[in-house]
């Protein structure tokens with residue numbers, strides 16, 4: 537990114553923070569949390585302690601960070617080095633990212649930037665300009681990515697409330713500002729789980745390691761009568777619903793399922809896992825020392841904000857999280873992929889000068905698909 541583009545982004549971010557301070561708050565129990573931030577073209581500054589909104593707002597105005605983070609963990613001494621912080625407990629967090637869903641549409645909104653000459657192409661074989669074979673991957677998300685990610689979020693919410701008994705008021709779903717969702721659980725009952733217990737919980741949610749024995753099939757002695765009913769709670773009921781389909785208990789389907797034997801049953805479970813297991817990133821859930829993007833802050837990978845999704849069914853990140861103003865800006869855009877922001881489609885652009893609203897200019901510059909003109 538050119539220096540003038542960095543200055544342009546800093547200016548745009550500063551203006552955003554100045555105009556939106558009323559929506560940017562420290563989370564609950566701020567003095568027990570670790571905060572961190574990054575500036576453009578520089579490393580992470582961590583182990584910061586902030587007591588209130590005023591201190592946060594001062595940091596935003598003086599440092600003009602590209603990204604702002606806050607721990608899900610609560611510590612006695614959040615500003616000391618990690619081993620001296622004295623970890624108390626941590627909110628439970630889940631990460632669902634469109635990238636991890638491996639959808640067909642991804643190739644339509646992914647392009648590659650040559651790391652030597654910065655040429656941007658649709659495929660990553662050899663750079664037509666300089667012959668290099670090293671590329672940086674640039675991707676955007678489309679409506680389908682959001683719809684499919686939202687389905688995963690809904691599957692997760694069902695398990696959290698139905699299986700784990702977490703109240704929906706204790707769950708907050710956020711758009712991450714780029715390609716996915718962060719789900720924060722503040723339920724007291726789950727805050728003191730350690731990393732290993734969180735990993736087990738992630739396995740449960742992803743339907744990892746399910747064994748045929750749980751559903752009545754064993755290597756020695758199978759019992760069709762132990763096959764679950766569709767109205768059972770948890771994974772037994774979910775598996776029964778997937779296999780039986782309707783509300784009636786079909787002995788014919790169960791008979792067929794059991795007749796294949798243990799290994800066929802095991803393969804069937806593995807197949808179902810791909811469909812009904814929730815595709816969360818387990819590494820995020822089990823990390824109890826991580827710092828997460830702060831609600832209301834801008835994600836510098838896109839220029840969109842991390843915001844609360846009030847209604848998942850109607851949520852449109854391309855409008856609702858696009859909070860930078862619309863003053864016209866001239867950029868040199870080189871974007872073989874098109875994208876939508878608000879109700880407008882942008883691109884594709886081939887090394888051309890275009891005049892676009894500031895939020896679209898910020899989006900392209902953050903993605904590495906444009907440089908500002910002045």
Ligand SMILES: [Zn+2]
Pocket residue numbers: 650651652653654655663664665666667668
């Ligand atoms: Zn090149």
Ligand SMILES: [Zn+2]
Pocket residue numbers: 639641642645677678679680681682
């Ligand atoms: Zn997509």
